[in-house]
Amino acid sequence: MKIGLDVGGTKTDAVAVDAGGTIIGRVRLATGWGPEAVTGTVLAAVRALGADAGVDVTAIDSVGIGIPGQVEPGTARVVHAVNLGVDELDLAAAVGPVLGVPVRAENDVKAAAFGAYALHGGSGSMAYLNLGTGIAAGVVSDGKLWRGARGTAGEVGHISVDPGGPLCRCGQRGCIEAFAGGGAIAERWNRPGSLPIRDVFDAADEGDGFARELRSGLARGVAAAVRVLVLTADVDTVVLGGGVTALGARLMADVGAELAASAEASPFMRSLHLEERVELLPAGSPAAALGAALIGAARDPEGVLAHG
C-alpha cells in the first residue's frame, strides 16, 4: 500500500492507495507552518489515515509527498516552499526513520498533474494547469511526467502575452500570471473580502467596470496558457485545477468564450478544437495526493519521470 500527501498552504490531503491504484482511505487536516510543523503534519496525516480512515498503517510500502516548492528529482529534499514557511527541508530524513519506508517528494503541481493523468485514464497526453495564487502547469505524456532540464518545465505563468499588460511580480509586463494568477488579481482588486476572485466575478456581473476588466483578463490569461500548452507540447487535454477553479462553471464559461473568439478569428485555432480539449478537475479531487502516492511508489523515479 502506498500513501500520498498533498501538503497545501492551509490544508493537507492524504490518501492510501492499494496495489490496484484504488484510493482506500482519505483524510484532510490543517497544515502547520515551518519545517518542524510541516514534518509534524506529515506524520499526523499518516497516523490519521490509520485512526480515522481505518487504513492498516503497518502495511505501508512508500510515502510520496506533493509540496509547493522545488524538489530535487528522485529525493524528498524541498527548497523554497515559501507558502509553508520552509526554506529547506529533507522530508526523507525528517519522517523516513519514523515511518520506516521510502519517502519521496515532488512539486505539488507536478504531483497533481500525475494524479490527474491517472484519474483521467492514464493514457495519451495531458497538461494540468494549476490556477492558484500563481500559475504553473505539469505535462504528462505516455505515463511520464515532463520534468525539464532545469526545473522550469510548465512555468507558463511567466510567458508574456501582452507588452502593455499589467506588471507581473516577476518584473515582466503582461505575463499570463499577471492576468490570471489569483494573487495578482486579488492584489489589483484590493478590496476587503475573503474570496477576492469570487467577489470580482460577482462585481463584474453587477456591472463594475474594473471587475469586468479583471475578469476578462483572467479568461484571457487562462486561454493563452491553454494555447501555449497545446501549441508547444501538443497535449490532448488541458485539465484546469487549483483554488481559482472553485468558480467552476462561471470560470469555464469565460474561458470557453475566449477560446471560441480566437477560433472565430482564426481557422488554424479553430482546427485545434481547444474548447473541447479543456476540462475542469472536479472540486475536491484527490489528484495531487494520488499523484504523490504514485510518484512515491515508483521503483525507478528516473524512468518514470522523464527529465525533459
Added chain:
Amino acid sequence: MKIGLDVGGTKTDAVAVDAGGTIIGRVRLATGWGPEAVTGTVLAAVRALGADAGVDVTAIDSVGIGIPGQVEPGTARVVHAVNLGVDELDLAAAVGPVLGVPVRAENDVKAAAFGAYALHGGSGSMAYLNLGTGIAAGVVSDGKLWRGARGTAGEVGHISVDPGGPLCRCGQRGCIEAFAGGGAIAERWNRPGSLPIRDVFDAADEGDGFARELRSGLARGVAAAVRVLVLTADVDTVVLGGGVTALGARLMADVGAELAASAEASPFMRSLHLEERVELLPAGSPAAALGAALIGAARDPEGVLAHG
C-alpha cells in the same frame, strides 16, 4: 548504411551515414515541383550519392526523408507539402520499390531537430527553432523527438504575444510568426529585392524607421519563442536554424539584446540564463538530412519518437 534527405522548397540535401553515425557522403541538388518531380528528386539524390559522392548505393539499409509537410508518424505519407506542390504523396510507395529498402518520412523541422540534437552530442534536451518563411520548433529530449498528440507540437509560431501586434496569416494578431516569420516580414516590407530580410537589416542600419520596426519585431518574436520553449518544455538549449539565420551574428546580436533586456527587467528571467542557452546552427549544417537518416533507420519509430 543509411541515407537521409532534406527535401527543401528549392534544394534537396542528401547524406549517407555509416553505422557509427558519421556522414560519409553528401550531395545537394535542385528540388522538383509536384509529386512526380519530388519523387524524381529523391531518386536522383540517391543516385548522385553514388555517382558524385562515391557512396556504395548497393549497401543502403534505409532511407529517411525530411519534408516540409505533415507526415503520418512512422510512415512516408506526406500531406500538405504546399511549398513543393504536393497535396498528398506516399514516398514509401513512390520510391520504396525502386530503392528496395524501407523508406520513412518526417516533417522537415522535426528531422532538423533530431539531427541538430545528434550533432550537439545527443544528450540532454534541445529545441530546434526554425526561422524560415514560417516559424516552428522541434523538441528532442533524452534522444526522443516530442511529436505531440495531434501534430501541433512545436507550433510556437502561432502563439500570440501582443494583442496589438500585426495580423498573422492564421487570423490572429501578434503571433510570433507575424513578428518574426520571414514570409510575414517580407510581405510587410514589400519592396523589390531577392533577400528581403537582409534588406530590412541593411535599411535599419541606415536609419529607415519602418525597417527598424520590422527588425526589432523579428528579435522580439524570436526571443518570445525562446522564452516559450524554455518556460514550457524547459529545454537546456534552443538552437536557431532556417533561412532567416543566414543573417548570422547580426540576428544573434539582436536576439541577445532582446533577451538581455528582459533579464534586466526580471530577476526570474535573469535566473534562466537564456542568452547562454541560445545557439545558432552553423551555415550549411547537414542537421535536417542527418536527422532524416537517423529517423529513417530507427528500428522502432514508435519507441524512438515519443508521442507527446
